[in-house]
Amino acid sequence: MTIMKQEKMVVEINRLDEKGSGQAVIWRENELGNPKKLRFTIPQTLPGEKVSILVDVDQKFKRRKKVMAEEILEAHPQRIGPACQHFEKCGGCVWQHLEYEGQLQEKTNHVKQVLEEQGFDTSLVRDTMGMNQPWHYRNKMEFTFSPEGTLGLHEQGNFRKIIPLETCLIAGEVMVDATMEVADWAKSHQLPGYNKDAHEGLLRHLMVRQSFATGEIMLALFATEAPADHLAQAAEDLVSRITNKFPQVKSLLWLENTQWADRTQSEETHVLAGRDFIYDEMDGYRFRVWFDTFFQTNPTQAQKLVDLAVEMGQPKKTEKMIDLFCGVGTFSLPFASRVGELVGIEIVETSIESAKRNAKDNNIDNASFLAKDARKGLDQVLEYFGSPELLLLDPPRSGAGGKVMRRIGRCQPERIVYVSCNPDTFATDIKELEPFGYTLKTVQPVDLFPHTTHVECVALLERL
Ligand SMILES: C[S@@+](CC[C@H](N)C(=O)[O-])C[C@H]1O[C@@H](n2cnc3c(N)ncnc32)[C@H](O)[C@@H]1O
Numbered sequence: 324m325t326i327m328k329q330e331k332m333v334v335e336i337n338r339l340d341e342k343g344s345g346q347a348v349i350w351r352e353n354e355l356g357n358p359k360k361l362r363f364t365i366p367q368t369l370p371g372e373k374v375s376i377l378v379d380v381d382q383k384f385k386r387r388k389k390v391m392a393e394e395i396l397e398a399h400p401q402r403i404g405p406a407c408q409h410f411e412k413c414g415g416c417v418w419q420h421l422e423y424e425g426q427l428q429e430k431t432n433h434v435k436q437v438l439e440e441q442g443f444d445t446s447l448v449r450d451t452m453g454m455n456q457p458w459h460y461r462n463k464m465e466f467t468f469s470p471e472g473t474l475g476l477h478e479q480g481n482f483r484k485i486i487p488l489e490t491c492l493i494a495g496e497v498m499v500d501a502t503m504e505v506a507d508w509a510k511s512h513q514l515p516g517y518n519k520d521a522h523e524g525l526l527r528h529l530m531v532r533q534s535f536a537t538g539e540i541m542l543a544l545f546a547t548e549a550p551a552d553h554l555a556q557a558a559e560d561l562v563s564r565i566t567n568k569f570p571q572v573k574s575l576l577w578l579e580n581t582q583w584a585d586r587t588q589s590e591e592t593h594v595l596a597g598r599d600f601i602y603d604e605m606d607g608y609r610f611r612v613w614f615d616t617f618f619q620t621n622p623t624q625a626q627k628l629v630d631l632a633v634e635m636g637q638p639k640k641t642e643k644m645i646d647l648f649c650g651v652g653t654f655s656l657p658f659a660s661r662v663g664e665l666v667g668i669e670i671v672e673t674s675i676e677s678a679k680r681n682a683k684d685n686n687i688d689n690a691s692f693l694a695k696d697a698r699k700g701l702d703q704v705l706e707y708f709g710s711p712e713l714l715l716l717d718p719p720r721s722g723a724g725g726k727v728m729r730r731i732g733r734c735q736p737e738r739i740v741y742v743s744c745n746p747d748t749f750a751t752d753i754k755e756l757e758p759f760g761y762t763l764k765t766v767q768p769v770d771l772f773p774h775t776t777h778v779e780c781v782a783l784l785e786r787l
Contacts, residue, residue, distance in 0.1 A: 329379055333396065334363060336372045339429065343417040343776040345369060365392050366479070367411075367420055369399035401425035406458075407492045414479035416493060416774035427451040427770060430778040434768045437750040448766045452627055457773035460621045462533050462603075464494045465587055466502055468516030468526040474506035483519075493774065498531045501542060501569050505529055508564055512557040517547060519585050525554075527580060528587050530614055533571070535622050536604035541574040543587070543614040550577040550593055562595050573597040576614060589614070605629065608656040608685045616677055617650045621771040628742055628781055629657050631767050632715060635783040636740040638662045642712040645704060645736075647697055647723070652678035652690070654715055654742070659690040666708055667692040668700035697727045705734055715740040722748025725755050732759030739784040744771075749780055760787050 334347035345368030353359040368374050373396040395402070405411075405419035418426050427450070435445040454460060466474050469485035476491070478484035488506065491499050509516075509526055517524035530543040542565060550558035558577060565572050575596040578589035592599060592614075600611045603618060606629050612618045619625030632654055638644060638661035646655045649667030651674050659665045659682065667690065669675050675694035682690045693700050697718070714736040716723055722745060723731075731739065732755065739761065743749035746768075753763060764783040771779045 329377060331375060331377050331393070333373060333375050334365075336365065336368045336370050336374060338370055339776075340364060341776065345372065345374070347374070363390055365390055366417070368392050368395070369402060369421060369425075371397075372399050372402070373397035399425070408490060409476065409486055412478050412486050413476050415476060415491075417479075417776060419774050423453060423457050423773065426773065427453045430768055430770060430776075433776075434746045434766065434778060434780060437746045438763075438766065441750045441754045443750070443753075443763055447763055448768065451768040451770050451778060452624075453770045454621075454624060454773055457770070458492050459494065459496050460623060460773065461493050462495060462498075462535055462622055463618070463620045464491065464498060464502070464531050466529045466531070468509070468524075468528065470516045470518040470524055472509050472514055472516040472526065474502065474509060474516075474526075474529060494531070495533045495535065497540065497569070497571065498533050501540060501565070501572065502529060502531055504564055504568060505542065505544065505561070508557075508561050512560070514557060517585075519583075522583055523547075527585070530587050532601060532612060532614070532618075534601055534603035534612070537602050538571050539573040539601040539603070540569060540571045541576065541601045541612070541614065542572055543574075543576040543578055545578045545580045545587055545589065547579070547581050549579055549591065550595065558595060566596055574599060574601050578614065587614070605653055606657040608681070610651055610653075610681050611677060611684070612651075613673070613677070615673065617671075617674060619653055619771075624769055624771040624779075625653070627769055628771075628779060629654060631769070631781040632740050632742060633657060633661065635765065635767075635781060636713050636715060636738060638713055643708060643710075644713040644715070645701070645708070645711045647701065647714065647716040647727075647731075648718045649678060649692065650674050650717070652681050652692070654717060655690055655692070656681060656685055656687055658713075658715065659687045662713065663689065664708075665690045666704050666711075668695055668697060668704060670694070670696050670700075697723060698730060701727065701730050701734070710734045710736060712737045713740070714738075715742065717742035718748075718752075720745040720748065722752045724752070728752050728755035729759075732756050732761065735759070735786060737786055741780075741782045741784065743780045743782070744777065746778060746780060749782070753782070753784060756784055761785065762787060 336345035344366040401422040430451045473487040475488040517527040528545040532541040577593040579591040646667040655667040672694040761784045766782040
């Protein structure tokens with residue numbers, strides 16, 4: 324039987340874990356007198372801090388513990404008070420208690436550490452590029468309804484609890500105002516929220532997207548029923564409230580999702596007002612964005628990614644290029660106007676349809692797009708296109724993986740620009756290129772998600 328006792332301990336935070344929480348390691352003797360390592364995860368603490376914690380300890384010291392700090396006894400020099408009232412509970416911005424400069428330093432350190440582990444020269448890593456105004460940067464947010472019908476964000480570590488939204492300092496400001504209007508509408512009609520355990524209730528999520536370039540807003544409401552019959556009047560009222568107060572809303576959608584899977588997916592789209600997409604822009608190019616389109620969520624910093632990719636890739640009019648994991652063509656369009664011919668490869672068919680349309684809308688006629696898995700798509704494209712001089716890849720967080728990287732290595736482009744949203748998979752991916760004669764030239768970390776642990780990188784690899 325496990326005997327629990329509560330003990331107060333003073334620990335020093337040694338490092339941050341991948342979720343941005345402090346970690347402390349202490350040594351204790353177990354009942355046999357042998358040294359035993361105990362590791363504690365303590366959210367909202369920082370390296371070097373002395374912290375008092377109250378912990379339920381299993382007497383055999385068997386378990387790794389997640390505990391909350393009781394008191395910060397010696398604070399990190401860059402510790403600050405969080406700006407957002409929801410910080411203590413909300414899982415969104417885990418680093419609001421660390422000065423922005425300190426966050427950027429931590430991100431640079433992390434990129435250097437994972438590259439060092441793979442044997443790369445860390446002097447190639449530049450300082451992380453931050454934002455001048457690291458607030459209200461997100462152009463897309465997803466809020467959730469509680470079973471009681473309040474609208475908000477998930478509580479940290481508890482996906483069943485919703486914090487009613489009063490503010491959000493990372494979302495665009497008008498997006499928050501529009502969200503509050505929808506929350507008020509739901510309350511005034513006493514519409515029930517969805518209960519994921521019982522699989523009953525009406526309102527599930529609200530997705531808000533805004534183009535900071537065009538100002539256009541999309542509000543997409545996910546519900547278990549159509550906006551007809553007993554819901555027709557409420558839907559009409561929603562249209563009238565939103566169109567009167569927020570003329571920037573160019574797309575007001577009611578999306579039916581009757582599935583158990585609690586995702587922002589739709590079986591039937593009802594356009595309540597406007598169109599089913601909004602227009603956005605990147606690097607001066609116009610993009611159509613649907614509710615399920617992947618589009619960079621921090622447009623200010625995404626523009627820096629595009630600029631860096633162009634600067635590192637040095638595209639030439641005489642060259643061929645492949646954009647692997649191209650999405651709707653965020654990188655394809657700016658590069659297509661600078662190379663002879665470009666092919667984009669992407670697994671999601673609707674994104675490829677969108678990329679084709681975006682190319683057409685922007686009068687780009689030297690780009691083609693293929694809806695295929697990266698590995699098969701690369702094989703197919705290489706057959707008719709031949710090896711490109713330039714290849715850009717921007718895979719999801721899981722990375723491109725060994726098979727894709729070895730294919731890239733075999734096709735021998737002169738230059739490879741790797742845009743990454745996960746330094747860990749980036750480091751293991753580029754290691755695969757070494758046997759094919761590639762050298763890492765430079766790595767620029769870019770902060771797309773201030774106050775979170777995430778960091779993007781743009782890197783250049785060249786064939787010797
Ligand atoms: C980080 S996003 C980048 C998209 C695009 N470069 C952009 O900036 O908008 C990664 C993309 O890879 C696509 N993807 C995921 N797995 C894939 C696979 N196995 N093969 C091809 N594309 C894939 C996703 O659909 C997504 O559009």
